[in-house]
Amino acid sequence: MKKLKKSTLIFLLISLLSCSKDDSSSTERTFADLSGTWEVTSFSYNGTTTENHIESNESSVTSYYAEGWMLDFRVTFQEDPNNYSFNGNYNIDYYYTNEEGQEYYYFANLDKDNNGTYVRNSNTNLTFNENGDYKNITIHELNQTTLKYTSHETSSETNSDNVLVTRTRTETYIFERNN
Numbered sequence: 001m002k003k004l005k006k007s008t009l010i011f012l013l014i015s016l017l018s019c020s021k022d023d024s025s026s027t028e029r030t031f032a033d034l035s036g037t038w039e040v041t042s043f044s045y046n047g048t049t050t051e052n053h054i055e056s057n058e059s060s061v062t063s064y065y066a067e068g069w070m071l072d073f074r075v076t077f078q079e080d081p082n083n084y085s086f087n088g089n090y091n092i093d094y095y096y097t098n099e100e101g102q103e104y105y106y107f108a109n110l111d112k113d114n115n116g117t118y119v120r121n122s123n124t125n126l127t128f129n130e131n132g133d134y135k136n137i138t139i140h141e142l143n144q145t146t147l148k149y150t151s152h153e154t155s156s157e158t159n160s161d162n163v164l165v166t167r168t169r170t171e172t173y174i175f176e177r178n179n
Helices: 002-020
Strands: 036-053 059-078 083-097 103-122 125-130 133-142 146-158 163-177
Antiparallel strands (some): 059 083, 103 125
């Protein structure tokens, strides 16, 4: 019985001591405010398309990479309600590699005009919603002057020729705060 009382007393003492300690390891990470207008300073994307022919068990893979230049577009984030808009134009150098390894080059001048809503899920994650089309964003850097994020998308569908087509695309953006 003495051992039980002694054990209970020791357990209570340890419990009280462990509860009284401040837990300083749970400091909250804070990031700069996202709202405002951001000018694009760098934009690129890359991806692959894989075609698996279901009946013949043959497959092929193509890849692409694109780098933007003469970037004249910006994104504006508003809070309450959480709206965003991309507007402007840019040039793009597009490199395509076919299944035989041959590389092709294309150039385009494109306009960007997207808008919708966003949800900031955490300090490093956003979800864009443009008319029901959702895109998850990973924030790598966000401070008073710089915003850098990536998005990664994957889709698969079987077409009418019984070919499973899987596409992946990763976009990388770097912005400077404009206001």
